[in-house]
Amino acid sequence: xxxxxxxxxxxxxxxxxxxxxxxxxxxxxxxxxxxxxxxxxxxxxxxxxxxxxxxxxxxxxxxxxxxxxxxxxxxxxxxxxxxxxxxxxxxxxxxxxxxxxxxxxxxxxxxxxxxxxxxxxxxxxxxxxxxxxxxxxxxxxxxxxxxxxxxxxxxxxxxxxxxxxxxxxxxxxxxxxxxxxxxxxxxxxxxxxxxxxxxxxxxxxxxxxxxxxxxxxxxxxxxxxxxxxxxxxxxxxxxxxxxxxxxxxxxxxxxxxxxxxxxxxxxxxxxxxxxxxxxxxxxxxxxxxxxxxxxxxxxxxxxxxxxxxxxxxxxxxxxxxxxxxxxxxxxxxxxxxxxxxxxxxxxxxxxxxxxxxxxxxxxxxxxxxxxxxxxxxxxxxxxxxxxxxxxxxxxxxxxxxxxxxxxxxxxxxxxxxxxxxxxxxxxxxxxxxxxxxxxxxxxxxxxxxxxxxxxxxxxxxxxxxxxxxxxxxxxxxxxxxxxx
Amino acid sequence: xxxxxxxxxxxxxxxxxxxxxxxxxxxxxxxxxxxxxxxxxxxxxxxxxxxxxxxxxxxxxxxxxxxxxxxxxxxxxxxxxxxxxxxxxxxxxxx
Numbered sequence: 001x002x003x004x005x006x007x008x009x010x011x012x013x014x015x016x017x018x019x020x021x022x023x024x025x026x027x028x029x030x031x032x033x034x035x036x037x038x039x040x041x042x043x044x045x046x047x048x049x050x051x052x053x054x055x056x057x058x059x060x061x062x063x064x065x066x067x068x069x070x071x072x073x074x075x076x077x078x079x080x081x082x083x084x085x086x087x088x089x090x091x092x093x094x095x096x097x098x099x100x101x102x103x104x105x106x107x108x109x110x111x112x113x114x115x116x117x118x119x120x121x122x123x124x125x126x127x128x129x130x131x132x133x134x135x136x137x138x139x140x141x142x143x144x145x146x147x148x149x150x151x152x153x154x155x156x157x158x159x160x161x162x163x164x165x166x167x168x169x170x171x172x173x174x175x176x177x178x179x180x181x182x183x184x185x186x187x188x189x190x191x192x193x194x195x196x197x198x199x200x201x202x203x204x205x206x207x208x209x210x211x212x213x214x215x216x217x218x219x220x221x222x223x224x225x226x227x228x229x230x231x232x233x234x235x236x237x238x239x240x241x242x243x244x245x246x247x248x249x250x251x252x253x254x255x256x257x258x259x260x261x262x263x264x265x266x267x268x269x270x271x272x273x274x275x276x277x278x279x280x281x282x283x284x285x286x287x288x289x290x291x292x293x294x295x296x297x298x299x300x301x302x303x304x305x306x307x308x309x310x311x312x313x314x315x316x317x318x319x320x321x322x323x324x325x326x327x328x329x330x331x332x333x334x335x336x337x338x339x340x341x342x343x344x345x346x347x348x349x350x351x352x353x354x355x356x357x358x359x360x361x362x363x364x365x366x367x368x369x370x371x372x373x374x375x376x377x378x379x380x381x382x383x384x385x386x387x388x389x390x391x392x393x394x395x396x397x398x399x400x401x402x403x404x405x406x407x408x409x410x411x412x413x414x415x416x417x418x419x420x421x422x423x424x425x426x427x428x429x430x431x432x433x434x435x436x437x438x439x440x441x442x443x444x445x446x447x448x449x450x451x452x453x454x455x456x457x458x459x460x461x462x463x464x465x466x467x468x469x470x471x472x473x474x475x476x477x478x479x480x481x482x483x484x
Numbered sequence: 485x486x487x488x489x490x491x492x493x494x495x496x497x498x499x500x501x502x503x504x505x506x507x508x509x510x511x512x513x514x515x516x517x518x519x520x521x522x523x524x525x526x527x528x529x530x531x532x533x534x535x536x537x538x539x540x541x542x543x544x545x546x547x548x549x550x551x552x553x554x555x556x557x558x559x560x561x562x563x564x565x566x567x568x569x570x571x572x573x574x575x576x577x578x579x
Contacts, residue, residue: 084555101558195537208535237542238535307519318496325497327573332564339574343497356498361512363496364487377522379532384525386533418511419518435536 003028004164005481008073008221011167015062015072022062022072025167026055026116029074033118033165036484041140042150042160044079045087046119054116061114069224069248071114076160076169079120080127081212082201083107086117090203091125091135094330094350104201105233106170106212113228118166121156125352126321127172127205129153130180130424133415134354141411142184143482144448148408151184153177154215158185161215162449163484168225169215174206175309176428178213179440183403183451186442186482188472189215190222193459194435195240197226198233206316209432218478219469222439223247226461242459250462251469256290259467262297262396269303270426273406279444280402283452283475290474297392297399301384302430308385309429310422311365311378317355318362324350357418386434393457398467401427403440403451431455439468445480 003011003025014020030048037043051074058072077083080090082100084107089095103111111117124134132140132155140155142148143162150159154171158181161169171178173191182189191213199210214225230244263284272280284294326333326346333342351359365374392399404424414421431438436458440451452471456464472478489509493500500508565572 098562099558101562102555234544238537240537241542301525304522304525307522310515311519311522322497326564328571329562330564333574335565335572335574337574338578339576340497342574344499347497348499351498356500356504357508357511359496359498360489360492360508361515364492364512364516367492367495373523374519376532377525377527378519379534380527380530381522381525382533383530384527417514419514422515422518 002032002164004032004166006167007217008069008167008224011073012069016067022055022058022116023052025072026051026074026118029118029166032163036163037165039141039146039484040143040159040163041138042121042156042163042165043076044089044091044120044122044137044156047086047117050086051116051118058114058116068113070110070228072116073167074116074118075110076118076121076157076166077107078123078154078157078169078171080123080172080203081107081170082203083117083120086120088120088203089137090127091123091137092350092352092355093136094324096136098329102201105198105235106229107201109228121154121160121169123156124153125355126203126317127153127174127177128317128354128358130176130421131414132156132181133411134352136352139411142408143484144186144445145408148410148448149184151181151404151408153181155181157215158182158187158189161185161187161217162482164481167217168221171213171215172202172210173213173432174210175313175432176425178215179403179428179438179451179453180424182215182440184408184449186445186449187215187217188219188222188442189213189440190226191431191438192226192230192461193437195238196437196459196461197229198231198236198239200233200235204320206313207320208312208316209435219439219441219465219472220248220251223251223465240459245462247462247465250466253466254470254473256287256292256467256470256474258291258293259398259470260293260295260396261287262295262392262399264299264302264392264399264401265296266299266302267401267427270405272402275407275444276402276405276450279450280452283443286474287471295396297395299385299388299392299430301381301388304381305385305430305433306422306426308378308381309425309433311374312382312433314358314362315366315375316362318359318366321355321359326350354418382433385430389430389434389436397456397463399455401453403427403453407448407450427453437461437464439464441468441472441475442477443475445477
């Protein structure tokens, strides 16, 4: 077994017992990337020199007897998260030469812990998409079938973890961007509660639902990484002052006895493929056999969540992406042009197709005469969804749905029809609108991976990880990996 | 739906080719037809959720925070056109 194939917890004990060094681990990750990433295109940048320096530093700390969960652990980061001194492109031509002047708070914390930053991963431009095909630098391929997409928008991070290019990767989740590619690539994807983890240094998409998240090889590793992402940050006023529990403790309790799983009956209205239907029915039965309870719940506005999301998100995008004016950073403007022309030329040259579509849609929904009918109404529907979840959680511990309606689709299948790409997020956006924590676990791996989504009440990550770990044990697919 | 896509594109400071205008109009029309289902939801009793965790507004003293000089310089250096420490921008007022 190569070291890059280890989970964080397995590497941890080897590092702490001096069986391996962080440098060994880091070199195996770099070798795997070099060997296989031409076929996958998960990475946009590999900082080999920086990674080796960080690994050596981590080895010194280990030698001195220092111990923490992530010390010496190599990871990759989605390229819309600021990493000081490294290109941070957000998958856009607009930022093709943008070198981050400072670290995002989550990066700062991981570096302080001694985790080893290997490089940056591919994404749909600014996070807009569910396939990673909207990256200005070319799509990421699915490690299980290279004719298929990796999912998105954190497709590079998910494909990298599935390919053992790193021990974990960071993503961002606005309306499913961690959970969706996790399902398509057969890894664990955790989206924390809105307000648990700092957004400082994330390139903003939809400020009211954006959150950093992690992609890992198992649930225990998700707990280990979340420990370092969570917590109050003065630089993000939406983070909440709450004590952060020891998440690892909760990922070890593996009984499903008396856990109540709620399935919203409204999900039956949405078409899913026969394989999704079958595996979802199977897991329901297996949960019952293992002592869990499965109850029907109702979220009457569920069917309107996607519509609300695709109003709110483009509106916030049109506002957030107004900052790309070519004056302070990004593409160069022509100094001789008039201001309005300079703006238009830079934005025309810098933004891709989906980004422009969302900006136009959002600008329309916010424009005079339409604001109340679209944005305001969508935010009221959002309130309904939040209240319905609160009511539903009185009758269950977690809510379960499939993560995606189908397994990974072929490259190019949905780019011609933007609405069909949006429908990929059907099961994912409700938790985002309500700010709830959610995780996608591998439910099936062969021939193609599928995900099981679990959603918990706000800030109930400990409970979510507990149930997720028990389900992971029940599903028992951890050691099945793609052939690269 | 009918909307003036050229006007909306101008508000967003985007120039669109004739081909893009036709394409985006068709695609956005399709999306708007989908999101129009929001009109059928009764929201008369609902407040809008503009942000989550809204009871947790945090205040801090209005003080200048120290920040590494190197990071400040790198930030300014990202501007495509500069003269010394100044960022050059196109003329804003026409003479």
